[in-house]
Amino acid sequence: MANKVIYAVYEDPEQLKDGARKLVSNGIRVKDVYSPFPVHGLDPIIGVKRTRLAIAAFMFGITGTCLALLGIWYFNIFDWPMNIGGKPSQALYKNLPAFIPVTFEFTVLCAAHGMSITYLIRNKTLPGMPARNPDPRSTDDKFIIEVRTADNHGHSAEAISGLLRTTPVFEINERQY
Amino acid sequence: MHSEAAIREPLILGHKTYHDITNDIVGPIENKAPKGWYILMGIASLIAAYGTGCILYLISKGIGAWGLNKTVDWAWDITNFVWWVGIGHAGTLISAVLLLFRQKWRMAINRSAEAMTIFAVIMAATFPGIHMGRIWMSYWVLPLPNQFGSLWVNFNSPLLWDVFAISTYFSVSLVFWYIGLIPDFATIRDKVAKPGMKKVYGILSFGWTGNAKAWTRFEEVSLVLAGIATPLVFSVHSVVSFDFATSVIPGWHTTIFPPYFVSGAVFSGFAMVQTLLLILRKVMHLEAYITRKHVEYMNIVIIVTGSIVGVAYITELFISWYSGVEYESYAFINRATGPYWWAYWSMMTCNVISPQLFWFKKLRTNLAFTFFMSIIVNIGMWFERFVIIVTSLHRDYLPSSWSMFHPTWVDVGVFLGTIGIFFTLYLLFARYFPVLALNEVKSILKVSGESYKKEAAHHHHH
Numbered sequence: 001m002a003n004k005v006i007y008a009v010y011e012d013p014e015q016l017k018d019g020a021r022k023l024v025s026n027g028i029r030v031k032d033v034y035s036p037f038p039v040h041g042l043d044p045i046i047g048v049k050r051t052r053l054a055i056a057a058f059m060f061g062i063t064g065t066c067l068a069l070l071g072i073w074y075f076n077i078f079d080w081p082m083n084i085g086g087k088p089s090q091a092l093y094k095n096l097p098a099f100i101p102v103t104f105e106f107t108v109l110c111a112a113h114g115m116s117i118t119y120l121i122r123n124k125t126l127p128g129m130p131a132r133n134p135d136p137r138s139t140d141d142k143f144i145i146e147v148r149t150a151d152n153h154g155h156s157a158e159a160i161s162g163l164l165r166t167t168p169v170f171e172i173n174e175r176q177y
Numbered sequence: 178m179h180s181e182a183a184i185r186e187p188l189i190l191g192h193k194t195y196h197d198i199t200n201d202i203v204g205p206i207e208n209k210a211p212k213g214w215y216i217l218m219g220i221a222s223l224i225a226a227y228g229t230g231c232i233l234y235l236i237s238k239g240i241g242a243w244g245l246n247k248t249v250d251w252a253w254d255i256t257n258f259v260w261w262v263g264i265g266h267a268g269t270l271i272s273a274v275l276l277l278f279r280q281k282w283r284m285a286i287n288r289s290a291e292a293m294t295i296f297a298v299i300m301a302a303t304f305p306g307i308h309m310g311r312i313w314m315s316y317w318v319l320p321l322p323n324q325f326g327s328l329w330v331n332f333n334s335p336l337l338w339d340v341f342a343i344s345t346y347f348s349v350s351l352v353f354w355y356i357g358l359i360p361d362f363a364t365i366r367d368k369v370a371k372p373g374m375k376k377v378y379g380i381l382s383f384g385w386t387g388n389a390k391a392w393t394r395f396e397e398v399s400l401v402l403a404g405i406a407t408p409l410v411f412s413v414h415s416v417v418s419f420d421f422a423t424s425v426i427p428g429w430h431t432t433i434f435p436p437y438f439v440s441g442a443v444f445s446g447f448a449m450v451q452t453l454l455l456i457l458r459k460v461m462h463l464e465a466y467i468t469r470k471h472v473e474y475m476n477i478v479i480i481v482t483g484s485i486v487g488v489a490y491i492t493e494l495f496i497s498w499y500s501g502v503e504y505e506s507y508a509f510i511n512r513a514t515g516p517y518w519w520a521y522w523s524m525m526t527c528n529v530i531s532p533q534l535f536w537f538k539k540l541r542t543n544l545a546f547t548f549f550m551s552i553i554v555n556i557g558m559w560f561e562r563f564v565i566i567v568t569s570l571h572r573d574y575l576p577s578s579w580s581m582f583h584p585t586w587v588d589v590g591v592f593l594g595t596i597g598i599f600f601t602l603y604l605l606f607a608r609y610f611p612v613l614a615l616n617e618v619k620s621i622l623k624v625s626g627e628s629y630k631k632e633a634a635h636h637h638h639h
Binding site: 012032033034035036037038039042043046048050051053054057061071072075076079080082084087089095098099101102104105106108109111112113115116119120122123124125126127128129130131132133136137138139140141 | 194195196199320328329330331332333335337338341342344345348349352353356359360363364366367368379380382383384385386387388389390391392393394395396397398400401402405406408409412416419615616617619620623
């Protein structure tokens with residue numbers, strides 16, 4: 001039997017959530033959902049786990065803090081201490097108040113850019129990448145559920161479509177793949 | 178679904194569908210620009226070209242071409258720098274701080290306010306760059322080992338803090354803005370028919386797909402970036418104020434400077450947002466999205482920050498007398514009654530007295546009056562920086578070196594030029610970029626849209 005992919009197109013995020021709930025409660029696995037904006041409350045229904053990007057940002061930030069302090073210590077304390085206005089650069093902890101602004105800025109710099117780069121790579125969104133949304137309307141006004149028969153061996157394409165028709169679906173498209 | 182109190186005014190007027198929002202924003206990008214755009218662009222690019230000429234002249238002649246002298250060695254250059262950085266603050270405040278507070282009215286204005294931030298920071302960064310005189314040596318501000326022995330930059334200096342603050346602020350704002358733009362570029366990519374445009378927006382959209390996991394990550398990135406951009410935006414203008422506050426010049430050496438500068442920055446930034454948005458909504462027909470209520474909310478921010486600035490001015494004045502420091506009191510008496518009295522009183526009128534008119538609801542919801550006031554506030558905030566910088570310097574500790582500052586045509590040309598470049602960039606943005614955050618505006622449509630709210634209220638009553 002050829003594998004089929006079914007796209008259920010909705011016009012409203014709440015209706016889409018009803019559709020997804022119906023599928024999942026009947027033991028059908030939802031492959032993915034495409035929408036023009038984030039649909040709140042969808043992730044627990046279709047089993048999307050919480051992202052760990054915030055943890056990554058924290059790690060990048062801490063790295064930035066350490067690098068900044070290490071660098072400043074090396075430049076201004078160890079390698080070439082300067083005596084400016086009778087305030088010599090003697091030890092990191094003695095000059096620390098004056099070093100806080102740059103340390104803070106560098107922490108933010110590393111956290112923000114580290115997180116953003118991770119985000120772009122994880123989402124596979126980089127310059128020149130092809131778009132993978134199945135229907136161009138999904139970035140405009142349509143909300144689309146994707147179900148694959150390969151993921152749902154106990155259910156035929158007809159049965160899945162039939163189930164979807166009991167929800168306020170706008171249209172159903174089936175494709176071979 | 179999350180619903181909103183019926184008493185709250187709608188943020189999207191009339192009956193719109195998701196598709197209408199796409200059409201309203203992408204339509205103008207696809208079609209020919211209106212005549213007004215070409216006229217404005219012509220004027221802005223002429224001024225920009227003249228300003229670029231002045232900058233090149235300045236670089237070839239050296240900063241002696243400005244009116245600086247040995248007493249007033251900082252004047253319009255640093256005034257313009259602080260003015261532009263200040264204007265930049267509103268964009269991040271709207272997109273980051275208002276995101277943390279879950280203010281839905283930010284969604285129609287954050288995109289264009291962030292664009293304004295980025296262009297304003299570019300203009301600001303121009304000034305310290307050209308003030309170096311030898312701009313080709315500007316990499317000396319970075320901690321790089323050099324051929325003169327391993328002498329490093331001084332991390333105790335606020336001027337170096339500024340290098341880190343401004344470059345972090347600029348690059349983080351740019352990335353924050355671009356990450357928000359990616360899904361909207363994808364909407365344009367999927368909508369336009371012309372193959373050339375499809376290709377360009379396809380590249381700009383980085384292959385955005387809009388699947389569930391991507392949106393989850395998108396929201397997490399937006400939230401965390403907002404969380405770290407919030408202390409960043411406050412730190413940036415604090416660091417700018419340290420350039421003055423850590424020196425021992427009367428009128429500069431005050432601990433009040435960081436909060437005073439930050440609120441002044443937000444005050445002037447919102448005024449510039451008003452100036453730009455009131456034009457944009459008219460030219461691009463965005464009246465349904467950028468409503469009178471949005472304008473009123475921004476005017477409320479202007480009253481609050483304007484009043485903080487007013488309190489700061491009066492506190493400064495009081496402390497200069499109360500401290501008993503002779504030099505400090507003289508600096509302030511000289512500001513108000515000395516040869517620069519006109520600059521001081523222009524500042525006081527524009528920044529302290531005029532925003533108080535917004536207490537009247539009639540005035541703060543009047544678009545023409547708001548536009549007029551936004552210009553007044555920006556003039557006032559330029560004078561504030563001029564007053565702080567020049568009046569404190571021009572009469573220093575030695576009366577024999579007292580002098581005045583007279584701007585040359587290069588001072589004027591460079592300043593006007595940055596306004597021209599700024600507007601050129603902004604007009605290009607308004608023409609080719611989605612001027613509203615499409616994905617965010619769509620997400621509040623059914624909660625804050627006028628027709629949906631009416632429908633919900635109707636259901637409620639029956």
